[in-house]
Every structure is written in C-alpha cells, then in structure tokens.
Amino acid sequence: MKSVRPFRTRSRRLGTTLVAGLAVLALGACTGNEKNDDDQDLGGGTTQADSGSNDEAGDKIVIGFSAPAADHGWMASITDSAKKVADQYDDVELRVASGTNDVNLQISQVETFINDKVDAIVLLPFDGAAMTPVALKAMQAGIPVINVDREFDDPNAARVTVLGDNYGMGVSAGAYICSQIGDKSDAVVAEIAGIDSLPLTQERSQGFKDALADCGQDVDNRVAADFTVEGGEEAAANLLQAAPKIDAIWNHDDDQGVGVLAAIKNAGRDEFFMVGGAGSANAMRSIQAGDSVLQATVIYPSTQAADGIKLARLLGQQKNMSDLVEVEVPRTVQLYAPVVTKDNVDQFIDTAFES
Known part of the structure; x- marks a missing residue:
C-alpha cells in the first residue's frame, strides 16, 4: 500500500513555470495577433499591422536559420513554423539552411551566415556543445544569435535563448x-x-x-x-x-x-x-x-523557432517587447507546458504538428 503524503508546493520549479507562462503571453501580445487566411496563423505580420505596433514594417533584415533534419513530426514543424512566421513579415528575408544532423555541416552553415553578414541567426543546434564556438564567433561579429531548444555550453553564445520546459x-x-x-x-x-x-x-x-x-x-x-x-x-x-x-x-x-x-x-x-x-x-x-x-x-511547443524568428526581427530592428516595462528583449524565454484535454483542445490544435 502506498502511503499518502500531504500536498506540498514545489515553489522554485513551479514558480519558474508560472513566470515562463507570463513571458509567453507577453511575447504573443507584443508581436501582434492579426489573423490572415492561411490554414495555420501563428500571429503577427506586417500586412495588417497597426501604426506604431511592433508589427509595423521596419528596416529590411536578413535572418539565417539552421536546424537539424526533419526526421520526425516535431522537428519538421520547427522549420515549417519558422518559415511560416517569416513569410508573414514583408521586412524579413529568411535564409534557411538545409536541415542536417551533421554537426560539421551545421557549423559551416553558420559560418556562411557570418560571412554573409546576416542581421541575426536563429539556430536549433544538433549538438549544443559542439555549436557553441561558432555561435560565439557570430556574437563576436555583432550578429545576435537566438538559440532554440538545445542550449549552448556558454550563455554568451546567444543573445536570446528560447526553451521548452x-x-x-x-x-x-x-x-x-x-x-x-x-x-x-x-x-x-x-x-x-x-x-x-x-x-x-x-x-x-x-x-x-x-x-x-x-x-x-x-x-x-x-x-x-x-x-x-x-x-x-x-x-x-x-x-x-x-x-x-x-x-x-x-x-x-x-x-x-x-x-x-x-x-x-x-x-x-x-x-x-x-x-x-x-x-x-x-x-x-x-x-x-x-x-x-x-x-x-x-x-512541448514546436513553434519555438517561430518565436525565435519574431525575436530576431525585434533585435534586428532594435525594438523591444512592448508589453514589458523592460526596454530590451529578455535573455531567456521559456515556454509553458500546458495540458491539452477534450475541454481545451480547440485552443491548441491549429498550431499542433503532424506525427
């Protein structure tokens, strides 16, 4: 028989989760909520942006994107969602490297972005430790790196890190x-x-x-x-x-x-x-x-890289997250892990990935 222990709150861990949820709400609000006619609208875009909003068209920026091979549904959605968000912004040119599970090839992809002097790099590393040196190289060249899902060994290798929980x-x-x-x-x-x-x-x-x-x-x-x-x-x-x-x-x-x-x-x-x-x-x-x-x-959101694209755009255009008092984009955004049931599934299914 199992002994029944009294309920207790794990305040540090659960508190972090609550803060992460607030960060996601702020991100969604600052990047716009205009709808388009696409089957999957991830929010935002320059077409219908209000004057003065963060979605209003700004200077054209070039974002380099690299992720592992789309060898299962979640990873395929990572890249597809990033492309979809970029397409919603007339002032974003997204350069997508071929998905790869070869660390050396991914390093060379980032080096190409550095040589091309892109405005920002969104990177989901196949191996965070192995990709750390080239990410540091990009940061030292003045190119902000948005690290997605798999963390680098050195926090200085990324301007922003977007994580699931x-x-x-x-x-x-x-x-x-x-x-x-x-x-x-x-x-x-x-x-x-x-x-x-x-x-x-x-x-x-x-x-x-x-x-x-x-x-x-x-x-x-x-x-x-x-x-x-x-x-x-x-x-x-x-x-x-x-x-x-x-x-x-x-x-x-x-x-x-x-x-x-x-x-x-x-x-x-x-x-x-x-x-x-x-x-x-x-x-x-x-x-x-x-x-x-x-x-x-x-x-466990497959839209992390899409959020990375939005953050890269804000950084490239020197904007902030307008729903926050802070004048700069935060260093870390951790996404919430909600439970989806029959009662709330309609809120989540439109951004779900196909297995």
Whole structure:
C-alpha cells in the first residue's frame, strides 16, 4: 500500500513555470495577433499591422536559420513554423539552411551566415556543445544569435535563448494524473520515457516523479523508448506484458505514441487512461474523438523557432517587447507546458504538428 503524503508546493520549479507562462503571453501580445487566411496563423505580420505596433514594417533584415533534419513530426514543424512566421513579415528575408544532423555541416552553415553578414541567426543546434564556438564567433561579429531548444555550453553564445520546459512537462503530466486518480492508494502509474541518456528525458521523468509525490503516488512501472513509432510500440508491448493492471500511463512523446497506441490496441487493454507528450495534431484529434485511451497530452511547443524568428526581427530592428516595462528583449524565454484535454483542445490544435 502506498502511503499518502500531504500536498506540498514545489515553489522554485513551479514558480519558474508560472513566470515562463507570463513571458509567453507577453511575447504573443507584443508581436501582434492579426489573423490572415492561411490554414495555420501563428500571429503577427506586417500586412495588417497597426501604426506604431511592433508589427509595423521596419528596416529590411536578413535572418539565417539552421536546424537539424526533419526526421520526425516535431522537428519538421520547427522549420515549417519558422518559415511560416517569416513569410508573414514583408521586412524579413529568411535564409534557411538545409536541415542536417551533421554537426560539421551545421557549423559551416553558420559560418556562411557570418560571412554573409546576416542581421541575426536563429539556430536549433544538433549538438549544443559542439555549436557553441561558432555561435560565439557570430556574437563576436555583432550578429545576435537566438538559440532554440538545445542550449549552448556558454550563455554568451546567444543573445536570446528560447526553451521548452522539459521538467514542466513532467510536472504537468503528473499533476493531471493526480487530478484524475487522487490519493487512491493502490493506483498503478506507468511511464514510457524517451531516450534515457538525454538530459531532456531525465528532466521530464524528474518532474513527473516530483508531481506524483505531491498526491502520494509514484511510478510503478517504467520503460524507455527512443522517440520513434517502432521504439514506442516495442517499449509499450514490454510494459503491458510486465504490468497486468495499470491505472494511468504517461508517454513522453506523441511521435512514439503512435506506436504506443498500436501496442495497446493489439494487447486489447483499455482499463487505464494515457497522457501524451509534445502535442501532435493526431494525438489531439484522438483526444477530440475520444476513440482511444489517450485522454490528454502535454505541450512541448514546436513553434519555438517561430518565436525565435519574431525575436530576431525585434533585435534586428532594435525594438523591444512592448508589453514589458523592460526596454530590451529578455535573455531567456521559456515556454509553458500546458495540458491539452477534450475541454481545451480547440485552443491548441491549429498550431499542433503532424506525427
């Protein structure tokens, strides 16, 4: 039997998450909310900007963009969203390097941007440590670097860092599961992680563990996959075989969740509910339809680079985030990790990525 511990607030970590949420609201407000006729409107643009707003056309700027290869849905959306936001601004020329998982090639891409004297660089590094020296070189050349998702080793290598909240994902998933199962002493909670050697997986798992502890629960069964459909199916099959009874599952990633749901269907299991991770469109459609055990997913925004493009434009045109008192763009923007359920899915599905 599990002992039920009294609820306690993890103030430092959860406080950071709340501040991050406010930062996102400020960013969205300062860059405009005009709608266009595109299927996916990410907000902003010079076409219908009010006079005096940050979206009003300014000096033409050139932004270099580089990211890893689009080898799964989330990463494909990173680049697609960046292009889409840039297209909404008549005063932005976006130069997109070919997506690559070759660190040396990505270094050469950034060096080309430096030689071309672009106004800013938005960079999601394949390897943050390996890309740090060339990012420092760009900063020393007077080109602001906006670092997306995977941090550099040296904070001076970026003017702005845009991050998701991996720890916060785990907290959100755990808190939601707690809200559904409460202090049920015999509840069985399972976890299907991503790649265990990655810090992001470790942070997600720690946040999940910490949030579950607040309602007297813990992780009873845990397996790790590899962020792929095949890996998710294999890991889930192993989990289901090892655990004859489960009340709730958190799967870290909706791309691998395609395989996880296939394994669950093949096993004929439906006595539990599942929470996904990252926030894919197919996961949200399933939540809308109520056609599987998937009941919720936790957002890890695939629009981080799009926010990076908007911030690069502000920096290049020497503007600030107008909803803040601060006269300069902040050094760090950490995006919130909300839980998407059937009740609020309509607010998020338009910017979700396809697995």
